[in-house]
Amino acid sequence: MTDVAVAGNRTAWRGRLGTVPAAARPSLDARRALQLVLAAIWLIDGALQFQGFMFTKGFSQMIGGTADGNSAVVAKPITWNATLVDHHLVLFNAIFATIQLLLGLGIALRPAARVAQAASVVWSLGVWWFGEGLGGVLSGAASPLNGAPGAVIIYALLAVLLWPPGREASAPFTAARAVGAHVARVLWAVLWLSLAYFALTPGNRAPQGVSGMIAGMESGEPLWLQHLQKGAASLVGSQGLAASVALAAALVLIAAGVYLPAGIAKGTLVLAIVVAAFIWVFGQALGGILAGGGTDVNSGPLLALLALAYWPLRTVPAVPATVPAVSEARATSGTDA
Amino acid sequence: MTPAWILDIFAAVMLVVAAVSAARLAGARPWQPRPSQQGAVVTDTDISHLLMSIAMAGMLAPGLTTLPNGAWVAVFAVLTAWFGYRVTRDYQSSGARALAAGHCAPHLVHSAAMVYMFLAITASGASGGGMAGTGGMSKLSVPTLAFVFAFTLAAYTIWDLDQLSGLWRGLVPTVAGAAGPALAGVPAGALHAEAMTRSGAGGARSGLVTVLDSPGTVVGCRVAMGVTMTLMLFLMI
Numbered sequence A: 001m002t003d004v005a006v007a008g009n010r011t012a013w014r015g016r017l018g019t020v021p022a023a024a025r026p027s028l029d030a031r032r033a034l035q036l037v038l039a040a041i042w043l044i045d046g047a048l049q050f051q052g053f054m055f056t057k058g059f060s061q062m063i064g065g066t067a068d069g070n071s072a073v074v075a076k077p078i079t080w081n082a083t084l085v086d087h088h089l090v091l092f093n094a095i096f097a098t099i100q101l102l103l104g105l106g107i108a109l110r111p112a113a114r115v116a117q118a119a120s121v122v123w124s125l126g127v128w129w130f131g132e133g134l135g136g137v138l139s140g141a142a143s144p145l146n147g148a149p150g151a152v153i154i155y156a157l158l159a160v161l162l163w164p165p166g167r168e169a170s171a172p173f174t175a176a177r178a179v180g181a182h183v184a185r186v187l188w189a190v191l192w193l194s195l196a197y198f199a200l201t202p203g204n205r206a207p208q209g210v211s212g213m214i215a216g217m218e219s220g221e222p223l224w225l226q227h228l229q230k231g232a233a234s235l236v237g238s239q240g241l242a243a244s245v246a247l248a249a250a251l252v253l254i255a256a257g258v259y260l261p262a263g264i265a266k267g268t269l270v271l272a273i274v275v276a277a278f279i280w281v282f283g284q285a286l287g288g289i290l291a292g293g294g295t296d297v298n299s300g301p302l303l304a305l306l307a308l309a310y311w312p313l314r315t316v317p318a319v320p321a322t323v324p325a326v327s328e329a330r331a332t333s334g335t336d337a
Numbered sequence B: 001m002t003p004a005w006i007l008d009i010f011a012a013v014m015l016v017v018a019a020v021s022a023a024r025l026a027g028a029r030p031w032q033p034r035p036s037q038q039g040a041v042v043t044d045t046d047i048s049h050l051l052m053s054i055a056m057a058g059m060l061a062p063g064l065t066t067l068p069n070g071a072w073v074a075v076f077a078v079l080t081a082w083f084g085y086r087v088t089r090d091y092q093s094s095g096a097r098a099l100a101a102g103h104c105a106p107h108l109v110h111s112a113a114m115v116y117m118f119l120a121i122t123a124s125g126a127s128g129g130g131m132a133g134t135g136g137m138s139k140l141s142v143p144t145l146a147f148v149f150a151f152t153l154a155a156y157t158i159w160d161l162d163q164l165s166g167l168w169r170g171l172v173p174t175v176a177g178a179a180g181p182a183l184a185g186v187p188a189g190a191l192h193a194e195a196m197t198r199s200g201a202g203g204a205r206s207g208l209v210t211v212l213d214s215p216g217t218v219v220g221c222r223v224a225m226g227v228t229m230t231l232m233l234f235l236m237i
Helices: A031-047 A055-067 A074-086 A089-110 A110-129 A150-160 A179-201 A211-213 A221-237 A240-257 A262-283 A285-291 A299-309 A325-336 B006-027 B043-060 B069-094 B105-123 B143-169 B188-198 B204-213 B216-234
Strands: none
Touching: A031 A150, A031 B143, A055 A074, A055 A089, A055 B069, A074 A089, A074 A110, A089 B143, A089 B216, A110 A150, A150 A179, A150 A299, A179 A240, A211 A221, A211 A240, A211 A262, A211 B043, A221 A240, A221 A285, A221 A325, A221 B006, A240 A262, A240 A299, A262 A285, A262 B216, A285 A299, A285 B006, A285 B143, B006 B043, B006 B204, B006 B216, B043 B069, B043 B105, B043 B216, B069 B105, B069 B188, B105 B143, B105 B216, B143 B216
């Protein structure tokens, strides 16, 4: 039985999604696949924003709290935003949630993908400042474990790197298609080196810095996750400095990885995914979603997604100038999104 | 607590999905004998859409509650078993593709998520089955399962939208029952025109039928259900 096929003598769309013959399905290249993951994360963020907690004073207080430690130039707009949200809590949060939902759906919808991705960059930058206090980068509160340099800025970075260009440029990895390999590598290095720096700031390298941060995420989590975090926190114990140095070394290696030959680069990208998973599970408790207070998935999955965007691509032979109509249609649908 | 008016909006969307699914079922007349296998093609997924949307509307807005939780658990357990059987059969014929982009896998996840939600609501002791009746933020006994379901549903929803919009641009429809390759590359307008011709050339009824039978309508319904179900799961964590 088919979803969109119809009884009787009416025309049917045998092309029920998923039953279309493989050769005729819309194309899905690596960039589009990564875009779809980004879209799914936006959709999840939107759904999370509808949670009951977000409609309470706790949400505006959470926003206001990100102003702490920032300079007046940065903090004042955050405080203004928190006050505004506090006064119209339900309305603003409903709008915020709807926007994020629409960003996810828009990126998934090929004709709207460009607009949605551009909007997601603008939205992310706004949230990064007015909602996340620039990720604590300037206040000294940033740590790779708590989502530095701010999960939402990684959304913006991904939207830029996965931007659908008008032409398919041959590139060594997906992220290079939109901005070029050199710029993409620089962006990667800056991000991961900044994470290494944050790992070594005084607060994070303090004896109880890492274990305290991990233990602080246990509240409200399911027992299995609490057990994992308790184990990790006790493993690190008071060896905050050693843990921070080890983490920073791994982050520096990851930062340099994209400049290395493809075989070694793949190894460092795998390391990046492992570190991102470690950060997500132990440092971020899966974004705090299971505790019912997560506004987003946090930076772990985004760092992993970013690593996949830098995975070396195999060289594909150039497409002949004249191609059959079907291939042309498929290529168009793929490149446009 | 999530404001009731927001839950009401999503409940209203579910009622629209229910109405569309009912109209498709009525139009397909699955109870009538068919000369070919075409007659049964819409039955299971449309019935599934209809039941799920009614059930979800009742969970979102207690005033729309229709059946007791136990009855819904039984209904969706049957649907889960049915789609599980279908996915298994698809898997045997087309391998892992049946799970990634298969026809019945999303419905299996939807049905299983419904079973989970009703069981979780029942376990939390809420009466009436509505989310408002549970205080909106009840802790579920196995929130990790809600987390997994929500992520899976979000992935299927995004995949559906991508594939649908890909079809709009490089259409691959064909005529049900017709053997041979899909009509790849045929523009949307041509396909709609063909549909209109075959269904009686452009009357108001045929226009409505075309809209109801279009992939956009069907996938739109499933996307609406996927988004709403993802939202509900997060609200219940």
